[in-house]
Each structure stands twice: as structure tokens, then as C-alpha cells.
Amino acid sequence: MLPDPQPAPLIPHVEFKAALLLALTLALVCGFLAYVMYARGVFASTQRLVLVADDSEGAKVGMDLTFSGFPIGRVLRIELAEDGKARIVIDVPREDARWLRTSTVFTMERGLVGDTHLRAFSGVLDDPPLPDGAIRPLLRGDASAEIPRLVATTRALLENLERMSGPGSSLDASLANVQTVTGRMKGRYGALAGVLGSEDNARKVITALDRTNTLLASVGEVSNKVDRLLAKTDERVFGAAGVMDETQKTIAQLNAVLRDARDSLKKADAVLAEAQAIGANTRAATADLAALRAEVEASLRKVARLVDEINRKWPFARDTQLKLP
Amino acid sequence: MLRELTRVPGELAAALLQWGASWWRVFHFGALALVMAFSPRTYDKENRAVTAKQIYFTGWQVLPWFTLLSALLSMVLIRIVVVTAQAYGLSQYALEMVVRVLVLELIPLAAALFVALRSGAAINTEVALMHMRGDFDAMRLSGADPLRRELVPRVIGSAVSVVALASVSATVALLLAYLGVYGLSPWGLAGYTRTFGHVFDLEVTLGLALKMLLFGLAVAVIPITASLEMPREVRLAPVAVLRGMVRLFLALVLLEGASLAVKYI
Numbered sequence: 001m002l003p004d005p006q007p008a009p010l011i012p013h014v015e016f017k018a019a020l021l022l023a024l025t026l027a028l029v030c031g032f033l034a035y036v037m038y039a040r041g042v043f044a045s046t047q048r049l050v051l052v053a054d055d056s057e058g059a060k061v062g063m064d065l066t067f068s069g070f071p072i073g074r075v076l077r078i079e080l081a082e083d084g085k086a087r088i089v090i091d092v093p094r095e096d097a098r099w100l101r102t103s104t105v106f107t108m109e110r111g112l113v114g115d116t117h118l119r120a121f122s123g124v125l126d127d128p129p130l131p132d133g134a135i136r137p138l139l140r141g142d143a144s145a146e147i148p149r150l151v152a153t154t155r156a157l158l159e160n161l162e163r164m165s166g167p168g169s170s171l172d173a174s175l176a177n178v179q180t181v182t183g184r185m186k187g188r189y190g191a192l193a194g195v196l197g198s199e200d201n202a203r204k205v206i207t208a209l210d211r212t213n214t215l216l217a218s219v220g221e222v223s224n225k226v227d228r229l230l231a232k233t234d235e236r237v238f239g240a241a242g243v244m245d246e247t248q249k250t251i252a253q254l255n256a257v258l259r260d261a262r263d264s265l266k267k268a269d270a271v272l273a274e275a276q277a278i279g280a281n282t283r284a285a286t287a288d289l290a291a292l293r294a295e296v297e298a299s300l301r302k303v304a305r306l307v308d309e310i311n312r313k314w315p316f317a318r319d320t321q322l323k324l325p
Numbered sequence: 326m327l328r329e330l331t332r333v334p335g336e337l338a339a340a341l342l343q344w345g346a347s348w349w350r351v352f353h354f355g356a357l358a359l360v361m362a363f364s365p366r367t368y369d370k371e372n373r374a375v376t377a378k379q380i381y382f383t384g385w386q387v388l389p390w391f392t393l394l395s396a397l398l399s400m401v402l403i404r405i406v407v408v409t410a411q412a413y414g415l416s417q418y419a420l421e422m423v424v425r426v427l428v429l430e431l432i433p434l435a436a437a438l439f440v441a442l443r444s445g446a447a448i449n450t451e452v453a454l455m456h457m458r459g460d461f462d463a464m465r466l467s468g469a470d471p472l473r474r475e476l477v478p479r480v481i482g483s484a485v486s487v488v489a490l491a492s493v494s495a496t497v498a499l500l501l502a503y504l505g506v507y508g509l510s511p512w513g514l515a516g517y518t519r520t521f522g523h524v525f526d527l528e529v530t531l532g533l534a535l536k537m538l539l540f541g542l543a544v545a546v547i548p549i550t551a552s553l554e555m556p557r558e559v560r561l562a563p564v565a566v567l568r569g570m571v572r573l574f575l576a577l578v579l580l581e582g583a584s585l586a587v588k589y590i
Contacts, residue, residue: 011381014374014377015374015377018376018380018385021381021385021485021489022380022489025488025492025493028493032496033530035518035521036522036525036530039521039522041522071519114415
């Protein structure tokens, strides 16, 4: 026999609690939406950047553009342009756009594992900033595209290595030669025989070395003699009453002679000044001579007129020739 | 023999028709409940009290326990993901994966399953018994609308509870994810915000909202419909509960599968 159903116990403030739960849920949902909008950059003012690439493979909407490892922009959309190139449109918040300059280089790299990365490199941060809506080329680096080339190169390298190390190869022959040489080195004359080819040659070299030693000894004596000669020469030239002393005295005398010559020249200078004064006087005298000549000419003309007068008045002689005394 | 052969397709067709009609009733009742939930006239004084009681029982009572449980589970999962990602050198993807797995998939599903287990089954039994005892007919006779008075408040309570449980747990999980990835340092906030923005684009956010709404509706609507379409025999009450719960789990799994398929396929 089941007990009779009891009336449900009264719950205190049930409506308030329900309203509280509703308010909490609403607040969480609204906060979540606001945070999503903030995180997606709805409130940030952005500028547009268009990257043009030959191939957009690996790029996807929403991926980051990074600068020094920090995300500074987000791919908004990827479209195919009229010329068949891929246009990757990127939104860059204005506060992060200062890292992008006109000289900035953009790259897209694909690793073997993991995502494709869009990167910006600004070498010169003093360049003018990138304008809104700028169109820039995108350089691509693709690790997986390098693999076939890498494999081909490796194969060629391995073939070369095999050819080099095989029997009858030059490396093999070189090693055989090295063995012969080291075999010789084990003989009486050691490394010398190895280098020169046979023990006879080595012996000759040793004899030559002995002779050279003798020669060097005699050269030593010669140099001693030269030393003594040099000491004597030094004494004769630079010693007391040597050549240098005499030369010094001669120079002192030469100085005195030169002083005399200078005095003589000064005198000649004075004579020349006087000669110049004489020349000036002569010029003045020449000017007076012109006046004198004019006077003489006037006197002559007067005499001519006087003779003409006498000739007219002289009745006996009709000789027109005038004889001056 | 021939009669047997002709009977089988006939029975199959009838079963299929019944199945279709049953799901149709689910959608019809769901749409009706949604419209009534958004109509201000539903919330008169008596209805407000019933709805508040439903919200209290379904959401308020379990909120601390569910939050604690989900926080514990989140912490373990975050730790596993972060440690594994670090071991493979992919720690930059750990946060995104944690947010995607926990906030977008596991926590809404867990909240829906929790409310379904605790309140869905209770609603299923209660409504089935009320239906069989003829309480709804009595209400109709006395001039009250049982849909408005008894059923819609349960739907609203379940939907609000699913959203409340999921949003509180998701907030806790997001905080734990930050702590798990960056520790107590405040300098990870910019990167965290960025990853958050990456994960929650418009489609994902709208998809999450739609999924939560459908989960919340399904948790109450499917059991109620299953109870109401049973014949009025008390011995069939367990069948009503069984059918309602199976259908509810099927619906939840299908919704989750569809959401995953839309996002990742």
C-alpha cells in the first residue's frame, strides 16, 4: 500500500530564484556574444591590405598574418582576380598597421607539418606606412614542393659517392698509392724515402744537406769579416776627425761665403735704384729736347726768309743757290 | 501463405506511417511550445509560478553539482589535451582544440543529457500518468488549457535549464582552459582572445545557439509527445517512458552528429 501523496513542500522565493537563473544565463550569453565580437575585431577599426599570389593553396579565410610572431591581421577573403592570380584580402587593425611599411615583404610558407603561415617582414621601420587598400605581391615558400628536387639531388649525390668509392675508382687508386708511400716511409730514411721515391734519392738529399751545413759555416766566417769591415768604415766616416766632421766645417765656410754674396747683391740693388733715377731724368730731358728742336726749326725758317730777302735785294748776283757758311 | 506475404508490407507501411505521424506530432508540439514561449500572454500569474517552479527544479537545483562535475571533467580533459599537444610540439593548437571539444561539443551535449536523465524522464512519467488519469480532460472541462498550464512551462523550464547549465559550465571551462594553457599569467589574454575569435566565427556561433535551442526543446518536447500518444492504460506507462527516452537519446545523438557533420565535413 503506497502512502497517500503529500502536497509538494512550499519552496521559498521560487520565482526569484528562477529569475536569478534566467538573469545569470542571459548575462553569460550576452557577455559571451560581446567577447566573441571583440575577439573577432568587430569594434576595432581596420585597414585593408591585398596580397597577390600565383597560388593561394594553403591559405584560408580567418588565418593570421604575423609580424615577428605576433598576429597583426586576419584573412578576410580569398578571390581569383581577372588575370588569374589569387587575391588574399587581409584586415589589419589600425593600431597594428604601423608595423607595415611600404618596403615590407610578405611571404607565405608551407611546412611539412602544420599550418601555412603568412608573414610580414619590415626591414626599415622608418619608411612611410602602408596606405589603406595597398596591393602587394606575396612570395611563396613551399617545403613540400622542394622534396622531389631534394630527392633527385640526393640520388645524384649518392651515385657520385658510389662511383668514387667503387673498385678501380680514383679514390681507390689514391688509397693504394698512399699505401705504397706509407710502406716506403717504414724504411731506413723514413718519410724522406716516402716523399722522394727511393732510398738512393734520400741518401743524396742527406749528403746535400751535409754539404750545405759546411757551406753555411764558411758563410758565417765571411759575415764575421764583413762585420769587422763595417766597424772600421763606421769609425772612418762617423768617428772624430772623420769624413763627416770635415763636411760639417766645409758647410760652415760655405755659409759665410753665401752671406758675403748676399751683401754684394744688396749693393748691386742700390746701384740699380740709382740707374733707375738716371733713366727718369733722361726721360725729362728728352721732353725738353722736343721744345728745343721746335725753336731751332723756327730759327731756321727765319734764316731762310732772311736769305730770300737778301736774294731779292742783291742785284749782282742771280745765282739762286744759297751757300750756307 | 499469400496472406502472410501481403500482410508484411502492409504492416511495415503502417508502422512507417505511425512513425512519421509520431515525429510530426513532435515537431508540431515543439513549434507550438516555441510560439507560446515567446508569446507574453502565456505568462500570467499562475503560469509564471509553474514555470518558475520548473526552472527551479530542472535548473537551479542541479546547477552547482553539474557545474562542479563538468569543471572536474573539463580540467582532466584540458590537462590531457595540453600535455599531449606539448609532447607532440603542437601546443599552439591545444587551446583551440580544448575550446572546440569542450565548449562547442561536449558541454552542450552533457548538459542536454543531464537534464534529459534527471528531468526528461520525470516529465515523461509525470505527463504519462496525468494523461492516463485524465487530468488534462478535467482541466479542459474546468476551462484551463493544459498545454499552456502544464506542458509549455515544462518545455520552457527544460530549455532554460539546458542553456543555463551549458553556459555556466562553458564559462568555467573557458576559464580553466586559460589557466591550463597560460597559467596565472595575464599575458596570454591577447593570444587567448585571438584563438577565441578564430574558433567562434559567425557560422559556429549561430550553430552553437541553434544546437542549444534544439537540445533544450528536445529534452521536454519528445518525452511529452511520447506520453501523450499512448493509450490511456496505466500498464502502458513504462512503455511511454521507454519510448520517449529512446527517442530523446536518438534525437540528441542525431542533432550532435548533424552539428559535427556541418562543421567538419
